[in-house]
Structure formats: structure tokens, C-alpha cells
Amino acid sequence: MDLLSKIGSYDFLVEPFHCDFSNHIFLGHLGNHLLNAADFHSNERGYGMDYLNTVHKTWVLSRFVMELDEMPLAYDRITVDTWVENVMKFFTSRNYAIRDKSGKRYGYGRSIWAMIDTDTRQPVDILAERDGLITKYIETDEPCPIEPFKRVKLSKAAECRRIVETRYSDVDVNGHINSVKYIEHILDLWGLDFYRTNRLQRFDIAYVAESHCGDRLHLFVEEVAEGEFCVQVMKQTPESDAGQKADAELKEVCRCKIKFVAK
Amino acid sequence: MDLLSKIGSYDFLVEPFHCDFSNHIFLGHLGNHLLNAADFHSNERGYGMDYLNTVHKTWVLSRFVMELDEMPLAYDRITVDTWVENVMKFFTSRNYAIRDKSGKRYGYGRSIWAMIDTDTRQPVDILAERDGLITKYIETDEPCPIEPFKRVKLSKAAECRRIVETRYSDVDVNGHINSVKYIEHILDLWGLDFYRTNRLQRFDIAYVAESHCGDRLHLFVEEVAEGEFCVQVMKQTPESDAGQKADAELKEVCRCKIKFVAK
Numbered sequence: 024m025d026l027l028s029k030i031g032s033y034d035f036l037v038e039p040f041h042c043d044f045s046n047h048i049f050l051g052h053l054g055n056h057l058l059n060a061a062d063f064h065s066n067e068r069g070y071g072m073d074y075l076n077t078v079h080k081t082w083v084l085s086r087f088v089m090e091l092d093e094m095p096l097a098y099d100r101i102t103v104d105t106w107v108e109n110v111m112k113f114f115t116s117r118n119y120a121i122r123d124k125s126g127k128r129y130g131y132g133r134s135i136w137a138m139i140d141t142d143t144r145q146p147v148d149i150l151a152e153r154d155g156l157i158t159k160y161i162e163t164d165e166p167c168p169i170e171p172f173k174r175v176k177l178s179k180a181a182e183c184r185r186i187v188e189t190r191y192s193d194v195d196v197n198g199h200i201n202s203v204k205y206i207e208h209i210l211d212l213w214g215l216d217f218y219r220t221n222r223l224q225r226f227d228i229a230y231v232a233e234s235h236c237g238d239r240l241h242l243f244v245e246e247v248a249e250g251e252f253c254v255q256v257m258k259q260t261p262e263s264d265a266g267q268k269a270d271a272e273l274k275e276v277c278r279c280k281i282k283f284v285a286k
Numbered sequence: 287m288d289l290l291s292k293i294g295s296y297d298f299l300v301e302p303f304h305c306d307f308s309n310h311i312f313l314g315h316l317g318n319h320l321l322n323a324a325d326f327h328s329n330e331r332g333y334g335m336d337y338l339n340t341v342h343k344t345w346v347l348s349r350f351v352m353e354l355d356e357m358p359l360a361y362d363r364i365t366v367d368t369w370v371e372n373v374m375k376f377f378t379s380r381n382y383a384i385r386d387k388s389g390k391r392y393g394y395g396r397s398i399w400a401m402i403d404t405d406t407r408q409p410v411d412i413l414a415e416r417d418g419l420i421t422k423y424i425e426t427d428e429p430c431p432i433e434p435f436k437r438v439k440l441s442k443a444a445e446c447r448r449i450v451e452t453r454y455s456d457v458d459v460n461g462h463i464n465s466v467k468y469i470e471h472i473l474d475l476w477g478l479d480f481y482r483t484n485r486l487q488r489f490d491i492a493y494v495a496e497s498h499c500g501d502r503l504h505l506f507v508e509e510v511a512e513g514e515f516c517v518q519v520m521k522q523t524p525e526s527d528a529g530q531k532a533d534a535e536l537k538e539v540c541r542c543k544i545k546f547v548a549k
Contacts, residue, residue: 038318038322039322039325039335039458039459040318040321040322040458040464040465040466041318042458042459043454043455043457043458043459044454044457044458044459044461044499045459046459049455051455055301055303058303059301059302059303062302072302097459190474190477191306191307191473191474191476191477191478191481192306192312192314192470192473192474194306194307194478195302195303195305195306195307196302196305196306196307196308196309196360198307201303202303203303207455210454210455211453211454211455213454214453214454214499214500215454215457215499215500218454236307236477236478237477237478
């Protein structure tokens with residue numbers, strides 16, 4: 024079988040209804056384009072969901088970071104390049120570059136994925152899949168000039184700033200809250216006035232556990248440096264609502280670190 | 287100048303993250319594709335936002351209905367056909383057909399648009415724009431076999447079922463709550479259990495007034511027949527929060543009629 028190129032490139036139009044008040048794409052929609060690019064790239068090369076579904080396995084997003092010098096505007100035609108940077112037994116790292124045809128670079132992304140068995144929900148050996156086909160596509164020369172994932176640590180001082188009741192539109196085909204929806208809910212912690220004078224520069228998220236429709240998401244926030252915030256999302260499942268120890272039953276779902284810069 | 291075809295056809299991929307727990311596209315995302323098709327069609331023909339922005343005018347969506355026999359699934363490649371059915375001084379009607387390449391029909395849509403001056407926010411004469419260019423594109427032969435808009439009337443018995451606090455991700459470039467976001471918030475009134483046994487067949491919405499970030503949307507619901515609901519969205523602006531007569535200060539934003547059928 025002939026191998027395709029290691030780097031896949033996918034074009035997207037920035038849709039006007041996917042843009043915020045300043046006419047720049049919402050980070051959640053941009054993240055969605057990156058995840059679509061990953062999906063297309065892996066399917067075309069034989070180790071994507073299309074194949075994995077047939078053997079009861081799936082990719083699970085574990086970490087995701089995007090760093091941007093500039094956000095694309097409505098009607099911009101952007102290209103997302105994506106490639107596999109490394110593969111280990113239980114994790115693979117995949118990078119992204121966001122650019123336009125003229126060579127302008129908007130920013131970059133990094134992600135880490137695990138593979139699980141959809142019956143047992145346990146991690147499986149990525150290298151064992153299709154005789155390690157994915158390793159034929161490792162690309163180590165392409166630069167991804169953004170810092171790797173950072174440790175996100177909140178102190179006791181972190182405050183619960185908002186509780187989100189999850190609903191129908193939050194849920195994906197696996198019955199879990201959609202990865203992109205967390206990004207949306209987290210970024211809704213700041214108001215229009217804040218976004219008028221601040222630009223999101225880096226968004227780094229670690230997905231720890233799944234949450235389900237009806238879970239109440241408690242968003243804890245701590246400003247750790249000027250313009251830098253840590254956010255921890257804790258879930259409360261409906262069964263525990265009536266309990267006396269509701270606080271004790273919060274379980275971590277994801278945590279992220281966000282950096283804004285003054286406009 | 288040569289005229290283009292009256293009907294424009296635009297292809298969309300149903301993205302996996304735009305699908306609900308049952309793997310069918312969320313109606314809001316499908317609606318977004320229809321609005322994008324309208325945008326592309328009118329821009330290509332010279333009476334779209336691209337041109338209107340230069341003369342300080344814009345299209346405003348007034349009514350929107352979608353009726354579906356079947357919802358597209360993840361990875362389906364769908365085509366949206368759109369055309370102008372009629373033009374009057376202050377309103378134009380635009381229709382949509384949603385199909386695939388094999389000729390399968392998913393459903394249809396209808397919309398009514400007004401044109402306003404962006405400085406005065408007042409309606410303007412559509413026929414006066416570019417010597418009535420839009421009238422050269424009226425298509426009356428193409429069928430749109432769904433019923434026209436229906437009158438939505440709620441009685442005093444309608445209950446406020448949910449209050450939505452509008453946030454950053456709800457707001458579009460005009461500073462208004464995005465038309466598609468109302469659809470999402472309204473459909474979130476029903477839970478997963480309901481959607482497991484019921485399919486959305488028709489969604490008919492009338493946009494009455496704009497709302498802004500920070501407005502609290504009160505969603506009033508009344509079941510008018512089996513599986514048929516009327517929803518009225520009323521806004522409460524933050525200034526009135528402290529007032530004693532908060533209820534009296536609710537102003538209508540949109541109203542819609544939704545029909546579900548048993549799966």
C-alpha cells in the first residue's frame with residue numbers, strides 16, 4: 024500500500040455565524056476545525072475512527088492546547104496542517120499549524136490522544152493496531168513552535184464562579200459532554216467587556232474524566248498571574264444533589280490554563 | 287452582466303462534533319448551513335452582505351422554518367439548494383431544499399428577510415437596491431412542499447420553564463444574540479429522554495426583536511397539541527433586575543412553534 028504524505032492539509036472557511044462580537048472565530052469553533060482535521064487525517068491513513076469503530080476501539084482526546092498570534096476573521100479561508108509527532112504504547116501526540124494560503128501563520132496546536140476499547144473503556148496498545156501502521160506516519164521535522172503542555176494547579180483559593188447545567192446540545196454521540204463544549208462554557212466565564220480589551224493567546228486543557236447529560240459542572244477559577252487563569256471543572260451528578268455532602272462528591276472533569284494578553 | 291442560475295447549490299459535510307447523541311446533526315447546525323447557503327447565494331449574485339455592507343445596509347432574518355423527514359447523520363455530504371421565491375418592498379422570501387447527491391430529500395426550509403439601514407436600523411426598500419437586481423433572480427417553479435409559516439399564539443397558561451443568562455458565546459458581530467443560538471437554547475428545553483423517543487419534525491421561528499449580551503431570556507412553553515409546542519422567548523435587560531416590576535418589563539424577542547413526532 025502506498026503511503027500518503029505525513030502531513031495532511033485541510034481547508035476551512037471561517038463562517039460568519041462562528042464568529043464573536045469582534046468578528047473573529049470563536050476558539051471552540053477553531054478547535055473543532057483542528058479536531059476535524061485530525062479525524063480526516065487519521066481516517067485517510069487507516070488509523071482513524073472509521074477503522075477503529077470496526078474493531079470496537081476509539082481515540083480519546085487527553086490534552087489539547089492552542090496558541091494564537093492572531094485569530095482568523097469571518098470569511099477567511101484557513102488551512103489546518105496536522106501530523107503525528109510521536110507515538111508511544113498508550114499515547115500519541117499530534118500537532119497542528121493554522122495558516123492561510125499566502126503563508127501567514129495564525130498559530131499552532133498540540134494534542135495528546137489515547138486509544139480505548141469501547142467495550143471495556145480501558146486503554147489499549149496503539150502500536151499493536153494494524154502492525155503499528157501509525158508509526159509509518161511519524162513526522163519529526165515539522166516545527167510546532169509553541170510550548171508543550173503545562174501543569175495546571177489550582178490552590179484552595181480557587182472560587183466556584185459558575186455552575187453549568189448540561190443539556191441536550193452539550194452531548195455527543197458517545198453520550199458524553201462534547202470536548203468543544205467545555206471550551207465554550209469555560210470561555211463564557213468572561214464577559215464582553217473583558218474580551219473587548221483582552222485577546223486569548225493560549226488555551227491549554229487536560230481532559231481528566233467524562234461527564235454526562237444532567238451533570239452540573241462547577242467551574243473553579245483562579246488568576247495565577249496577570250491575564251493567566253487556571254480553571255478546574257468539577258462535575259456533580261444528579262444523584263448526589265439531594266445528599267448532604269454534595270461538595271465532597273464533586274469529581275474532576277477537566278482543568279485548563281488560559282492566557283490572555285491586552286489588545 | 288451575465289446572470290447566474292436562480293438556484294444556488296452548496297455542499298456541506300455533516301461534522302461529527304455537530305451531531306447529537308443519536309449521531310444526527312443538531313438542528314441549530316443544520317440551520318447554520320442554510321443561513322450560510324443564503325449568504326453565499328446572495329453574495330455571488332450581488333445582493334449579499336458583501337455589497338450591502340458598502341452601502342450601510344444589511345439583511346435581517348425575520349422568519350425561519352425547517353421541516354424534515356429525516357435528519358442527516360455524521361459524515362453525510364449534504365447539498366443545500368436555495369433560491370429567492372418572491373420579493374416585495376420590505377420583505378423577501380427565500381426557500382431551501384436539503385438533499386444528497388443521490389437525490390434523497392431530507393427536508394425543506396423557508397425564510398423571510400427584511401433589509402435595514404445599519405445607521406438608522408430602519409427597514410429600507412429592497413426593490414430600490416441596485417435597480418431591483420434581486421428581482422432578476424426570482425424562481426417560482428421550484429417546489430418547496432412544506433406549509434408556510436404558522437401563527438404562534440401562547441395562552442396565559444404558558445409557563446416560564448427556564449431562564450437563560452446570555453454570554454460571550456451567544457453574541458454575533460452585530461452585538462446581538464445569534465439567531466442560531468436561540469434555536470439551541472429552545473431545543474435544550476427538552477431532555478435526552480424525550481429526544482430518545484421523539485424526533486423533531488418542524489421548527490418554525492419568528493424573530494421579533496434583538497437581544498443583547500447580559501439579557502436574561504425567559505423561555506415560556508405551552509404544549510398546544512400532542513407533540514406540538516409553542517415557545518415564546520422574552521428578554522429581561524439587566525437594568526430591570528433590581529426593579530420591583532421585573533415581570534412587567536419582559537419584552538418579546540422571538541416565538542416559535544415546534545412539532546415532534548414519535549420515533
